[in-house]
Amino acid sequence: MEKVEDQNPQQEDQVVNPWEVSAKDGGKIDYDxxxxxxxxQRLDQSFVDRVQxxxxxxxxxFLRRGVFFAHRDFNDILxxxxxxxxxxxxxxxxxxxxxxxxxxxxPFMFTKYLQDAFKVPLVIQLTDDEKCxxxxxxxxxxxxxxxxxxxxxxxxxxxxxxxxxxxDFDYVGGAFYKNMVKVAKCVTYNKxxxxxxxxxxxxxxxxxxxxxxxxxxxPSSFPHLFSGKDDLRCLIPCAIDQxxxxxxxxxxxxxxxxxxxxxxESLFFPALQGETGKMSASDPNSAIYVTDSAKDxxxxxxxxxxxxxxETIEKHRQYGANLEVDIPIKYLNFFLEDDAELEHIKKxxxxxxxxxxxxxxxxxxxxxxxxxxxxxxxAAVTDEMVDAFMAxxxxxxxxx
Amino acid sequence: MAFSKDQLLDRLKExxxxxxxxxxxxxxxxxxxxxxxxxxxxxxxxxxFLKDKKHRYYVVSALxxxxxxxxxxxQRLGLGKGGLRMAAEEALVEILKVPLGCVTPFAVVNxxxxxxxxxxxxxFKTQEYCFFHxxxxxxxxxxxxHGLDKFLKSIGRDPSYVDxxxxxxVGKDQPPDLAAFVPSDAPILSxxxxxxxxxxxxxxxxxAASNSAAVAAKAVKPSGNAQNVKEKxxxxxxxxxxxxxxxxxxxELLDRASALLLSEISEDSIKQHSGQLGAEVANNIxxxxxxxxxxxxxxxxxxxxxxxxxxxxxxxxKRL
Numbered sequence: 001m002e003k004v005e006d007q008n009p010q011q012e013d014q015v016v017n018p019w020e021v022s023a024k025d026g027g028k029i030d031y032d033x034x035x036x037x038x039x040x041q042r043l044d045q046s047f048v049d050r051v052q053x054x055x056x057x058x059x060x061x062f063l064r065r066g067v068f069f070a071h072r073d074f075n076d077i078l079x080x081x082x083x084x085x086x087x088x089x090x091x092x093x094x095x096x097x098x099x100x101x102x103x104x105x106x107p108f109m110f111t112k113y114l115q116d117a118f119k120v121p122l123v124i125q126l127t128d129d130e131k132c133x134x135x136x137x138x139x140x141x142x143x144x145x146x147x148x149x150x151x152x153x154x155x156x157x158x159x160x161x162x163x164x165x166x167x168d169f170d171y172v173g174g175a176f177y178k179n180m181v182k183v184a185k186c187v188t189y190n191k192x193x194x195x196x197x198x199x200x201x202x203x204x205x206x207x208x209x210x211x212x213x214x215x216x217x218x219p220s221s222f223p224h225l226f227s228g229k230d231d232l233r234c235l236i237p238c239a240i241d242q243x244x245x246x247x248x249x250x251x252x253x254x255x256x257x258x259x260x261x262x263x264x265e266s267l268f269f270p271a272l273q274g275e276t277g278k279m280s281a282s283d284p285n286s287a288i289y290v291t292d293s294a295k296d297x298x299x300x301x302x303x304x305x306x307x308x309x310x311e312t313i314e315k316h317r318q319y320g321a322n323l324e325v326d327i328p329i330k331y332l333n334f335f336l337e338d339d340a341e342l343e344h345i346k347k348x349x350x351x352x353x354x355x356x357x358x359x360x361x362x363x364x365x366x367x368x369x370x371x372x373x374x375x376x377x378x379a380a381v382t383d384e385m386v387d388a389f390m391a392x393x394x395x396x397x398x399x400x
Numbered sequence: 401m402a403f404s405k406d407q408l409l410d411r412l413k414e415x416x417x418x419x420x421x422x423x424x425x426x427x428x429x430x431x432x433x434x435x436x437x438x439x440x441x442x443x444x445x446x447x448x449f450l451k452d453k454k455h456r457y458y459v460v461s462a463l464x465x466x467x468x469x470x471x472x473x474x475q476r477l478g479l480g481k482g483g484l485r486m487a488a489e490e491a492l493v494e495i496l497k498v499p500l501g502c503v504t505p506f507a508v509v510n511x512x513x514x515x516x517x518x519x520x521x522x523x524f525k526t527q528e529y530c531f532f533h534x535x536x537x538x539x540x541x542x543x544x545x546h547g548l549d550k551f552l553k554s555i556g557r558d559p560s561y562v563d564x565x566x567x568x569x570v571g572k573d574q575p576p577d578l579a580a581f582v583p584s585d586a587p588i589l590s591x592x593x594x595x596x597x598x599x600x601x602x603x604x605x606x607x608a609a610s611n612s613a614a615v616a617a618k619a620v621k622p623s624g625n626a627q628n629v630k631e632k633x634x635x636x637x638x639x640x641x642x643x644x645x646x647x648x649x650x651x652e653l654l655d656r657a658s659a660l661l662l663s664e665i666s667e668d669s670i671k672q673h674s675g676q677l678g679a680e681v682a683n684n685i686x687x688x689x690x691x692x693x694x695x696x697x698x699x700x701x702x703x704x705x706x707x708x709x710x711x712x713x714x715x716x717x718k719r720l
Contacts, residue, residue: 116694140546157695160702284580373695380699388709 016241017197019134021268028275029268031069031240038243040070040265047071050078055117062110062266065333070240072250073262077235081118086399087233088226089114090216090261092125093153095145096135100152101287102370103269106334108156110266111237121162121225121398124153125216129168133205143169150386152290155378158389162398164225165389168212175223179215179256184208186252195244213242214249217261224392234261239268270330274306290375294368301328301364309349309356320352321359328356328363335366403497403509405535411509412543417550419543420529426538428501430464433531433540442529442542445521447503449496451487452479456583457495457513461505462521462564463530472567473519478576502537505548509555515583522561524548644704653693660685 013024016034023029035042043066052059062068077087091111093104115122126149128142137145146167153165172180187210192198198207217234219226226232236246243265250260271286285304288297308326310316323329323346336342345362348354412419424436430446438444444464451457452474462468474483489500495516496507508518524530529542549559562578570576664681673680 154702157698159698160705284577373692377695377699380703382706384710385702385706388706391709393709 017244018241021241023275031267034240035070038070038240038247040072040240040243040263043069043071043074043264047074047078051117054078054081057117060110060113060117061337062106062113062334064339066267067106067334068110068237068264068266070265071263072246073260074235074264077233077262080233085231085233086118086120087235087262088120088219088398089122090125090234090236091122091238092127092213092216093149094127094131094134095142095149096131096137098145098148099284099289099291100149101289102335102367103287105152105156105290105374106266106269107237107239108153108158112157114235114237115158115162119399121395122158122164123216123222123225124150124158124163124165125213126150126165126167127213129172129205129212130209132169133203133209139169143167147383147386150389151381152374152378154381154385154389155374157377160385160389162395162400163389164222164392164395165386166392167390170390171392172212176215176221179218179221180211182256183211183214183249183252186255187211187248192248195248210245210248213245214252217246217249217253218258220258224394225398231259233259236261236263238263238265240265241268269334270327272300272304272306272327274327275325275330288367288371290371290378292371294372297367297371298364301360301367305331305360305363307356307360310352313355316355317352321349321356323350326359328359331363332359332366335370336362403535405539408506408509408534409541411554412541412547412551415550415554417543417547419541419547421534422540422542423538424540426501428537434464437531437540437542440542442531443524443527444531445504445524447505447532449487449492449503450484451491452477452483452582457487457491457516458484458519458581459496459503459505459508459513459516460519460564461503461524461532463523463527466521466523466564468564469567473564473578475570476566476568476576476578477582478570478579479582498533498535499537502533502535504533504535506532506535506551508552508557517581517583518552518557518559519564519578519581520545520548520559520561521564523564525561644700644707646700649696649700652696656689656692657685660688 014029014033015022016029021029043063048059048063051063080087089111091107093108111122114120126146128139128146131137131145132139132142135142146169150165150167189207192207192210196210215221217236219229219232219234236242238246243263246261246263253260271283272288273286285300288300292300305327306325307328308322308324310319310321321329326349329346329349332342332345336345345354345359349356349359409421422437422440424433427433427436430444434444445461446464446466446468447462448460448468449457450460450470458477460468460473470484471481475481477483487495492498492500492503495510495512496503497510497512498504498507505518505520507513508516524545527545529544530548531540531542532548533539534541545561552559560581562581568577661681664684665677669680670677
């Protein structure tokens, strides 16, 4: 049995759950403490090497740089894969706003890589019901946002012959709902309050939501895809704040005769103004949005990125930059593909030989290219394509 | 050509937007309009046509009760303290193609108003329905904010609502919060990429900082809607499904490969690699283009699949 931590906000230093992320005393998130508290494992270099061997291609930049840094049972997935047993991927998004920023794209970029590298199918859940309940949106608005977000997700490059996107409002029912009830029967009210921190004032919609996010981990929830494959394992790439849902799921799975889903978890993408928490879709200057123009990106990085550079050029040449807090370096860590170039920049900047302006300039180039590529891909996504991705249809070539 | 009120009403019906139509004598002010439709339960709107010092235009559409302070708005747009003033009557007629007293968010349907920025009062969302002039001031139509959104989206506009009464501080550390509503500086130039066919606009340039991408970005900015980059004349209601065109796809691939090839072969690289240049360049091209081309191929595949899927859902089984 795994540790299932109780939520107790007053005693917590840092708060990390699906609805709130904040560090202790406005400082940085302590990921070691988080891994400890949640009870997941660190993803070390041996995993990265093993993935490279198994997939015969260079590991994704997020793996190389430790962006995806924690896991549960990823080794089981790899063991089974080596024996010829495939798995499927499950990830999702809560469509609370139309404004997607780069932080939102990270799990999707990584999931696309996993789909290509391992040649496995993928289900993507759009939790429009969750946002309707938590953000008090109308049903129509949350459904509309789900479709809009689906377009940006599709633009990340998923293969339509191996990907099923669904919205809760459309899909819940049938086999999916049967699994929801099975899961719900295994989780007491007290347990769910303990995991998610619900109170007597929270409405019953919230309290009964967790099974909705749990059951896509079970292949029988998708009879049109995985009928007869009850043994198929599931790997869930997500940001680490989603861990509570899946701790609950892993607890329940063996009791209802299913495999525990495996997880591979990422760090939070820091806000432009510094490492105090997640980017927020409601503060336009905390993040780079996929709709930002080259000019916006340049402005935001130059004016709002928190840097570790010294106050004056003389001081900077003397002491070098503080790489621990420097946001441009952190962003380059996420997005600059070339390991050698990144090392060079870190070395020169840390020693004071390279100035903040140069680092920012390189970052602006990298981000602009990513956003431009995304925008071009997004322009090719039509409503009909969204309909096709979201249609309940068989995917005969999903393991090819 | 100016959009007529009948064309507008027809379009609303085509889009299945619910609205109610009220005819009345010509009215020039909100007070006069209130005499005829003020007691019908919906909210009246007041609509301002404004311009800034750089000859950019704005339609500000708000609930009649919302206080709109032009000085505050000007600062929030990043135009300084006195940057906004009421536009001249000639501009009303020329750009919005409506008579005096008839400013309405619907006027942005006109080609001439393509670069007019539209600011909508978030108060509209709280009302069941609101009254606007449908391009003529001898009528008013009432519709829900969702209906307005649907219409605006159909013409490639991104409906965004703003708290017009807010007065956030604007300074060194707090940039103007409405800066995104200022139309881009080169309205004429951005015409060109917007009219280019879809496939071309996906960019023949390897570098993202290229001219057309930057200008296309500007054209996209005012409405923030990626749809603008596609080839869609502003007035169509029925978008056609873009075809997966093998010819265009191949041209795109060849363009990128040859651009990279040309950049790889220079005096320096010839000197450096001489006989081995071929192998070296081939390797580099593979390395740099692999991911890019795979992405393009995936888009092509997804588009072709979608075409097939769409056809399949309308397939008529063989008659036995």
